[in-house]
Amino acid sequence: MVQIPESMMQKYRAIADDFIDSNFGVNCTLYYPPTRVECSECTEGSIANADSNRFSHGGPNFSSQTSCVHCGGNGYKEEPTEDIIKLRVYFSHKDFISIGNHQINDGTIQVIGKMSDVQKFERADKIKIVTENLESTAVKAGKTQPHGFEDRYFVSFMEL
Numbered sequence: 001m002v003q004i005p006e007s008m009m010q011k012y013r014a015i016a017d018d019f020i021d022s023n024f025g026v027n028c029t030l031y032y033p034p035t036r037v038e039c040s041e042c043t044e045g046s047i048a049n050a051d052s053n054r055f056s057h058g059g060p061n062f063s064s065q066t067s068c069v070h071c072g073g074n075g076y077k078e079e080p081t082e083d084i085i086k087l088r089v090y091f092s093h094k095d096f097i098s099i100g101n102h103q104i105n106d107g108t109i110q111v112i113g114k115m116s117d118v119q120k121f122e123r124a125d126k127i128k129i130v131t132e133n134l135e136s137t138a139v140k141a142g143k144t145q146p147h148g149f150e151d152r153y154f155v156s157f158m159e160l
């Protein structure tokens, strides 16, 4: 087996990363499923706070029969969260990397990202892609797979 010198590997990684970071990658917004956050306006259910039927920030009192107007008395709110990562986005079907059988439709695109971002990518329900020609939301289609030398990247089909 041929050993590749570490210095060459470093050069390769720098060049390959540059394809995503500067040359071809676009900033894509990841939309995660809403996460539960504790309602900051009420302390219902909080053992630590004995003053549990009041708004915590000096708001009006509300009795135990009246629900907190901010969270409906649940004690938490569902808040959407998002993140931004860089992805290379392929719109032209002829540019697609072959990653096994996949039904390719008119709206099928392929994205390549860094493996270091794969967990973020996998967590997102949908992704907003903004390029010079298009602004669109895409959802994942098929299985996300490792791609490239040292599995440094991931590749996935998406549907616009």
Ligand SMILES: [Zn+2]
Pocket (backbone or CB within 6 Å): 039, 040, 041, 042, 043, 068, 069, 070, 071, 072, 073, 074, 075, 076
């Ligand atoms: Zn509340």
